[in-house]
Amino acid sequence: MDRKDFEENYKIIKALSDVNRVLIINYLSKGELCxxxxxxxFDITQPTLSYHMKMLSACGLVNSRKEGKWIHYSLNMDKIKQFQDFISNLTSS
Known part of the structure; x- marks a missing residue:
């Protein structure tokens, strides 16, 4: 692993540093959600949710698609697998 791997995965770790974002990942693990x-x-405002979704999307963990006026979110399983591999390699080094 090189520095680029660490920098890329640091973004994911940072995104997962908020309990609401971890809960969102958990909810999305059951399938796509509007x-x-x-x-x-959640007991949060729509702008706060948008901020959390932006953080999860920016690091690649979450995909989004627009359908009419709604945005639907799903997990990016390729990115999640890559992150799992990174953590596995990190802890076995």
Missing amino acids: ACKILEK
């Missing part, structure tokens, strides 16, 4: 459905699970 932003409105995610919002129902």
Whole structure:
């Protein structure tokens, strides 16, 4: 692993440093969700949810697609697998 690997995965670690974002990942592990459905699970405002989703999308953990006026989110399983491999390599070095 080189510095680039660490920098890329640091973004994921930083995104997962908030309990709400970890909970969002957990909810999305059950399948795609509309932003409105995610919002129902929290006592936060829509702009706060948008901020959390931006953080998760920016590091690559979450994909989004627009359908009408709604945004639907799903996990990027390729990125999650890559992160799992990184953690596995990190802890076995």
